Amino acid sequence: MRSDAARNRxxxxxxxxxxxxxxGLDVPVAAIADRAGVAKxxxxxxxxxxxxxxxxxxxxxxxxxxxxxxxxxxxxxxLVALRDFVAAGxxxxxxxxAFCQVAATAEQxxxxxxxxxxxxxxxxxxxxxxxREARAVRDDVTGxxxxxxxxxxxxxxxxxxxxxxxxxxxxxxxxxxxxxxxRDAPR
Amino acid sequence: MRSDAARNRxxxxxxxxxxxxxxGLDVPVAAIADRAGVAKxxxxxxxxxxxxxxxxxxxxxxxxxxxxxxxxxxxxxxLVALRDFVAAGxxxxxxxxAFCQVAATAEQxxxxxxxxxxxxxxxxxxxxxxxREARAVRDDVTGxxxxxxxxxxxxxxxxxxxxxxxxxxxxxxxxxxxxxxxRDAPR
DNA sequence: ACCTGAACACCGTTCAAGT
DNA sequence: ACCTGAACACCGTTCAAGT
Numbered sequence: 001m002r003s004d005a006a007r008n009r010x011x012x013x014x015x016x017x018x019x020x021x022x023x024g025l026d027v028p029v030a031a032i033a034d035r036a037g038v039a040k041x042x043x044x045x046x047x048x049x050x051x052x053x054x055x056x057x058x059x060x061x062x063x064x065x066x067x068x069x070x071x072x073x074x075x076x077x078x079l080v081a082l083r084d085f086v087a088a089g090x091x092x093x094x095x096x097x098a099f100c101q102v103a104a105t106a107e108q109x110x111x112x113x114x115x116x117x118x119x120x121x122x123x124x125x126x127x128x129x130x131x132r133e134a135r136a137v138r139d140d141v142t143g144x145x146x147x148x149x150x151x152x153x154x155x156x157x158x159x160x161x162x163x164x165x166x167x168x169x170x171x172x173x174x175x176x177x178x179x180x181x182x183r184d185a186p187r
Numbered sequence: 188m189r190s191d192a193a194r195n196r197x198x199x200x201x202x203x204x205x206x207x208x209x210x211g212l213d214v215p216v217a218a219i220a221d222r223a224g225v226a227k228x229x230x231x232x233x234x235x236x237x238x239x240x241x242x243x244x245x246x247x248x249x250x251x252x253x254x255x256x257x258x259x260x261x262x263x264x265x266l267v268a269l270r271d272f273v274a275a276g277x278x279x280x281x282x283x284x285a286f287c288q289v290a291a292t293a294e295q296x297x298x299x300x301x302x303x304x305x306x307x308x309x310x311x312x313x314x315x316x317x318x319r320e321a322r323a324v325r326d327d328v329t330g331x332x333x334x335x336x337x338x339x340x341x342x343x344x345x346x347x348x349x350x351x352x353x354x355x356x357x358x359x360x361x362x363x364x365x366x367x368x369x370r371d372a373p374r
Numbered sequence: 375a376c377c378t379g380a381a382c383a384c385c386g387t388t389c390a391a392g393t
Numbered sequence: 394a395c396c397t398g399a400a401c402a403c404c405g406t407t408c409a410a411g412t
Contacts, residue, residue, distance in 0.1 A: 156339025176363025
């Protein structure tokens with residue numbers, strides 16, 4: 001690849017990252033091209049479709065999140081690790097509209113992120129497993145559930161009319177994860 | 188209004204309701220017109236824009252949900268009433284893709300539903316107030332929060348890869364609403 | 375090899391022509 | 394008064410022409 005092409009590609013990814021974070025998945029390709037200072041056609045020389053560019057950007061966001069999650073593996077308190085992981089995902093949704101949309105129902109709309117999703121689920125499963133073993137959470141909490149908690153907390157707060165209320169939703173969810181007392185046991 | 192026009196309008200709303208439930212907010216106007224057996228232009232004779240047609244349909248769904256919620260006012264157990272209300276909202280999301288999208292971040296995308304939202308929040312506030320007074324939930328739960336729980340439960344399950352798992356998310360959320368023990372009290 | 379911008383397809387919206 | 398379908402604007406995508 002020629003050096004000017006490599007530079008254009010990188011500029012495009014950065015411009016797309018900014019535009020997607022601000023304006024979400026519906027941002028026109030022309031707006032991204034303008035921001036990068038290239039013609040529309042150049043976008044399609046580097047990416048087969050708008051979706052492929054979106055996937056490149058969002059995959060980078062998920063990779064960053066996964067790295068942060070791996071750092072939490074050294075947190076001694078398993079419930080704190082779990083909560084901080086979910087909080088990191090929620091903060092990313094608050095900061096990046098495109099990720100927020102992908103994390104919500106849009107996930108079906110943007111295929112090609114399956115592998116990143118799996119990586120995230122695997123780390124989440126380790127965190128969930130430690131919390132289960134420590135009896136800090138219900139024994140039926142899976143890694144997938146933990147990933148779902150990120151979306152639940154932010155979308156819940158957002159639907160309640162105040163996205164900044166997400167810590168409240170997160171605390172409700174984390175409280176709700178605690179092991180349930182055996183109600184069917186004899187009193 | 189001429190009787191044929193009234194019939195067309197009603198056919199359009201029904202066709203739009205079906206198409207939106209199945210295919211979501213991105214369903215083309217042409218698909219709705221086809222399903223109703225009219226020309227595209229007729230849609231815009233009855234509705235100023237696609238959005239106005241969408242609002243008409245979704246407002247009807249929310250009105251139905253609000254009616255179901257009002258029926259729950261006669262439920263004696265306030266926590267059961269709260270849970271059933273949220274469950275009704277979740278089931279609507281599972282059944283209707285357009286409502287699901289509106290309940291998620293799309294709410295900003297479809298304005299004109301503010302009044303319906305308020306009605307729902309008011310009923311939710313009554314249900315929340317009863318549960319608070321009965322000490323069945325934390326004393327900081329608002330009606331808006333309860334509306335947010337509907338989205339949180341469904342979007343959480345959906346993001347966890349299995350929308351049918353929503354009852355699990357709902358049970359976690361409802362458990363999490365229980366009054367927190369005073370941790371700062373002397374042991 | 376790469377970039378550009380004109381051209382095309384698709385979809386929401388408008389409107390002149392019909393009934 | 395209402396309906397129709399051609400026409401227009403917008404945006405994702407393609408590609409012939411340039412460098």
